[in-house]
Amino acid sequence: xxxxxxxxxxxxxxxxxxxxxxxxxxxxxxxxxxxxxxxxxxxxxxxxxxxxxxxxxxxxxxxxxxxxxxxxxxxxxxxxxxxxxxxxxxxxxxxxxxxxxxxxxxxxxxxxxxxxxxxxxxxxxxxxxxxxxxxxxxxxxxxxxxxxxxxxxxxxxxxxxxxxxxxxxxxxxxxxxxxxxxxxxxxxxxxxxxxxxxxxxxxxxxxxxxxxxxxxxxxxxxxxxxxxxxxxxxxxxxxxxxxxxxxxxxxxxxxxxxxxxxxxxxxxxxxxxxxxxxxxxxxxxxxxxxxxxxxx
Amino acid sequence: xxxxxxxxxxxxxxxxxxxxxxxxxxxxxxxxxxxxxxxxxxxxxxxxxxxxxxxxxxxxxxxxxxxxxxxxxxxxxxxxxxxxxxxxxxxxxxxxxxxxxxxxxxxxxxxxxxxxxxxxxxxxxxxxxxxxxxxxxxxxxxxxxxxxxxxxxxxxxxxxxxxxxxxxxxxxxxxxxxxxxxxxxxxxxxxxxxxxxxxxxxxxxxxxxxxxxxxxxxxxxxxxxxxxxxxxxxxxxxxxxxxxxxxxxxxxxxxxxxxxxxxxxxxxxxxxxxxxxxxxxxxxxxxxxxxxxxxx
Numbered sequence: 001x002x003x004x005x006x007x008x009x010x011x012x013x014x015x016x017x018x019x020x021x022x023x024x025x026x027x028x029x030x031x032x033x034x035x036x037x038x039x040x041x042x043x044x045x046x047x048x049x050x051x052x053x054x055x056x057x058x059x060x061x062x063x064x065x066x067x068x069x070x071x072x073x074x075x076x077x078x079x080x081x082x083x084x085x086x087x088x089x090x091x092x093x094x095x096x097x098x099x100x101x102x103x104x105x106x107x108x109x110x111x112x113x114x115x116x117x118x119x120x121x122x123x124x125x126x127x128x129x130x131x132x133x134x135x136x137x138x139x140x141x142x143x144x145x146x147x148x149x150x151x152x153x154x155x156x157x158x159x160x161x162x163x164x165x166x167x168x169x170x171x172x173x174x175x176x177x178x179x180x181x182x183x184x185x186x187x188x189x190x191x192x193x194x195x196x197x198x199x200x201x202x203x204x205x206x207x208x209x210x211x212x213x214x215x216x217x218x219x220x221x222x223x224x225x226x227x228x229x230x231x232x233x234x235x236x237x238x239x240x241x242x243x244x245x246x247x248x249x250x251x252x253x254x255x256x257x258x259x260x261x262x263x264x265x266x267x268x269x270x271x272x273x274x275x276x277x278x279x280x281x282x283x284x285x286x287x288x289x290x291x292x293x294x295x296x
Numbered sequence: 297x298x299x300x301x302x303x304x305x306x307x308x309x310x311x312x313x314x315x316x317x318x319x320x321x322x323x324x325x326x327x328x329x330x331x332x333x334x335x336x337x338x339x340x341x342x343x344x345x346x347x348x349x350x351x352x353x354x355x356x357x358x359x360x361x362x363x364x365x366x367x368x369x370x371x372x373x374x375x376x377x378x379x380x381x382x383x384x385x386x387x388x389x390x391x392x393x394x395x396x397x398x399x400x401x402x403x404x405x406x407x408x409x410x411x412x413x414x415x416x417x418x419x420x421x422x423x424x425x426x427x428x429x430x431x432x433x434x435x436x437x438x439x440x441x442x443x444x445x446x447x448x449x450x451x452x453x454x455x456x457x458x459x460x461x462x463x464x465x466x467x468x469x470x471x472x473x474x475x476x477x478x479x480x481x482x483x484x485x486x487x488x489x490x491x492x493x494x495x496x497x498x499x500x501x502x503x504x505x506x507x508x509x510x511x512x513x514x515x516x517x518x519x520x521x522x523x524x525x526x527x528x529x530x531x532x533x534x535x536x537x538x539x540x541x542x543x544x545x546x547x548x549x550x551x552x553x554x555x556x557x558x559x560x561x562x563x564x565x566x567x568x569x570x571x572x573x574x575x576x577x578x579x580x581x582x583x584x585x586x587x588x589x590x591x592x
Contacts, residue, residue, distance in 0.1 A: 083497040084452045111564070125424050128571045156380050156477045165561050180500075181452045181477050181574060185558055185567040201379040201504035204476075208497035262481055265461050268407070271481040275424045278477060 015263045021254045022245075022282060029251040030243040030284070031138075033197065037061070038231035039068060040240070041199075043078070043223060048199035049242060050159055055118065055137055056152045056192045057110035060161055064172045064193060066103040068228050072173065077222035078206065082214025084180030087203045089225060091162055091174025100173075109167040110191045115143040115150035121247050123256065125273040129184045133276035135247035139195060140276045142187065152192035155182045155277035157200045161191040179204045182277040197244060197283050234289070241286040255280070311559045317550045318541075318578060325547040326539040326580070327434075329493065333357070334527035335364060336536070337495075339374070339519060344495035345538060346455055351414065351433055352448045352488045353406035356457055360468045360489060361526055362399040368469065369524035374502065378510025380476030383499045385521060387458055387470025396469075405463040406487045411439040411446035417543050419552065421569040425480045429572035431543035435491060436572045438483065448488035451478045451573035453496045457487040475500045478573040493540060493579050530585070537582040551576070 016024075033051055041048040054061035067073065073090060080088035120143060121135040130142030133153065140158070143150035152158065158178045163170025170191060177196055196203070211217035231239055245252060256279055261270035312320075329347055337344040350357035363369065369386060376384035416439060417431040426438035429449060436454070439446035448454065454474045459466030466487060473492055492499070507513035527535055541548060552575055557566035 081501075083500055109564075126422055127424060128421050128569050129567055167564055181571075184571065184574065185555070185563070187567070188565045189563050204379055205377075205501055205503050207501050259481070267481070267485055268405075268463055269484040271425055271483070273424050275477075275480065278480065 015261070016254065016258050017263055018255055018258045018280065021251060021258050025245070025251050029246055029249050031246050032286075033231070033242050033244060035232035035234075035239060036065075036230065037194075038197075038242075039064070039194070039228055040231055040234065041073070041228045042226040043202055044226070045202040045205075046199060047240075048202055049197045049240065050194045051138065051197045051244070052194040053139055053152055053192045056113055056139070056141075056150075057161070059107050060110055060172050060191050060193055063104050063107060065230055067100075067172055068230050069233065070101045070103055071227075072098065072100065072103060073225055073228035075227075076225045078203070078225065079209075079219075079222045080176075080213060080215045081179075081203075081206045081209050083208045085178075085183060085214065086160075086176040087179050087206060088162060088174065088176040103173075104171050105173065106169055106171040107191075109161075109163070109170065111167070111188050112147075112149040112151040115145075115148055118143075118150055119248055120150070121252065123274070123276050123279070125260070125275070127276060129187060135252070135276075135279075138244050138247050138281060139192070140279070140281075142276070151188050152195075153182070153276055154178055154184055154186045154190075156180070157196040158182075159193045159195060160186065161193050163190070177203055182275075195281075197281075198242060198285070238289045240289040243284050243286055245282045247281070255282075311557070312550065312554050313559055314551055314554045314576065317547060317554050321541070321547050325542055325545050327542050328582075329527070329538050329540060331527035331530075331535060332361075333490075334493075334538075335360070335490070335524055336527060336530065337369070337524045338522040339498055340522070341498040341501075342495060343536075344498055345493045345536065346490045347434065347493045347540070348490040349435055349448055349488045352409055352435070352437075352446075353457070355403050356406055356468050356487050356489060359400050359403060363396075363468055364524050364526050365529065366397045366399055367523075368394070368396065368399060369521055371523075372521045373518035374499070374521065375505075375515075375518045376472075376509060376511045377475075377499075377502045377504050379504045381474075381479060381510065382456075382472040383475050383502060384458060384470065384472040399469075400467045401469065402465055402467040403487075405457075405459070405466065407463070407484050408443075408445040408447040411441075411444055414439075414446055415544055416446070417548065419570070419572055419575070421556070421571070423572060425483060431548070431572075431575075434540050434543050434577060435488070436575070436577075438572070447484050449478070449572055450474050450480055450482045450486075452476070453492040454478075455489045455491060456482065457489050459486070473499055478571075491577075493577075494538060494581070534585045536585040539580050539582055541578045543577070551578075 037052040039050040052061045076090045078089040127133045140153040140155045161170040162174030209216040260274040333348040335346040348357040372386045374385040423429045436449040436451045457466040458470030505512040556570040
């Protein structure tokens with residue numbers, strides 16, 4: 001249904017807001033997070049839910065599951081909160097004296113992967129950093145036909161693997177989450193561990209560290225992580241049922257369009273384009289699971 | 297000094313990091329904030345310093361000075377903190393019962409302005425949203441030769457004028473600051489009030505509101521603003537002397553290049569490009585001013 005307006009302007013009469021798109025979504029537009037790829041990280045303010053990214057970093061996803069199952073992160077600390085950049089936990093001095101069991105200390109970096117084999121929902125808009133951006137299984141992503149590679153993009157809430165100078169010096173014992181404007185210079189330089197699907201506001205509202213790189217300058221300021229678990233290891237009754245909008249559907253394409261050109265009356269000039277990191281990735285809680293005393 | 301490496305790769309031997317660029321900067325590369333265009337907003341955690349943007353919104357800058365001088369913001373509240381979007385204060389219910397004196401309640405929106413007359417430092421990299429981006433007097437900006445207009449860009453720390461549906465329904469009694477990934481859809485839809493030059497981390501670390509749009513669902517959660525002053529109205533001995541790197545110099549061009557292609561050993565793949573909102577705008581405190589008991 002197109003209506004011709006003056007001066008050749010074409011407007012879609014049935015233009016929808018994101019709320020319209022979500023209200024009209026079908027159950028099949030949503031996916032339940034796979035418990036084997038879901039981490040619950042309990043911090044003083046509540047629960048942070050992270051979806052792992054085995055599509056992009058299979059060895060790190062495996063190692064993270066092992067680290068979690070061996071209790072590596074229980075009692076670890078958030079020791080860095082750098083404004084407009086990242087919040088970081090584990091590793092470093094907090095890991096001193098902690099020994100790994102079967103988990104690996106380090107792994108070769110999984111910064112990119114072959115683009116082939118990924119179901120890639122293309123975003124048609126130009127991007128400053130990558131030849132093409134889009135979405136893969138709910139993750140913001142990019143790809144380059146010249147190299148045949150694809151990678152996860154460092155949008156807000158992206159979780160990455162901390163490392164030292166060497167590309168193979170990270171393994172998952174230290175992680176960070178993006179809490180500011182997408183630091184896209186990290187793309188292809190860090191291994192994606194996953195994405196915060198719920199609870200990012202708990203990390204983003206932490207006090208910023210006053211030390212160099214946002215490190216807390218007094219150890220007593222560090223924020224203790226109560227425990228981290230793989231959702232699959234939590235009893236079904238206790239498990240949170242969280243659905244995430246699929247990114248390979250006409251509904252998601254409609255959502256992108258609803259945000260590319262906002263039809264809310266408030267907007268006077270629709271942007272006409274959208275940055276991959278400005279596309280919302282809706283999640284909804286179907287069941288919070290039985291209270292288990294964790295997360296405070 | 298260029299060195300030829302194997303396979304035709306040319307590397308700039310003298311490539312510098314941002315720290316190198318800043319260390320080599322001259323006093324003339326910096327400007328002292330104009331006290332007439334500087335606001336001190338004292339909140340429980342300390343002081344937020346805002347530089348007004350009269351280049352982009354002269355009537356609003358005037359009105360903001362008047363509102364501040366008439367005490368409009370003293371005791372007002374931050375009542376909205378929406379994760380990955382904005383923190384907002386003033387106006388709304390917090391303004392109830394408050395009468396304006398000579399300040400205007402509303403003004404016509406100053407969303408864009410003629411590009412002509414602005415000294416525009418061009419960023420050569422492509423942008424998703426605007427035909428061209430760059431910097432004007434320390435503000436991230438964009439312009440469009442087709443319309444001959446320019447506007448301030450909604451990067452992290454940008455302060456904008458809240459309004460209702462009508463384009464002329466804002467005036468400065470309600471303000472917001474961007475605390476997440478640049479919501480570029482606001483560009484050309486909101487009047488720029490200024491930019492947080494220092495203290496953004498105090499706003500960014502506030503607890504997120506649990507109500508719709510991140511509004512605090514209980515009024516007692518609102519964060520009281522102790523007072524707001526124009527720096528020019530503060531005695532010279534009490535005034536903070538803050539310098540900001542100029543954006544119209546070869547030093548700033550070198551800074552952009554140092555961030556476009558990071559030479560730190562940590563980076564394995566330089567991005568080769570940079571988003572206007574990822575270019576740092578360094579500030580340095582020359583003198584904090586005499587303690588005046590404000591800001592906690």
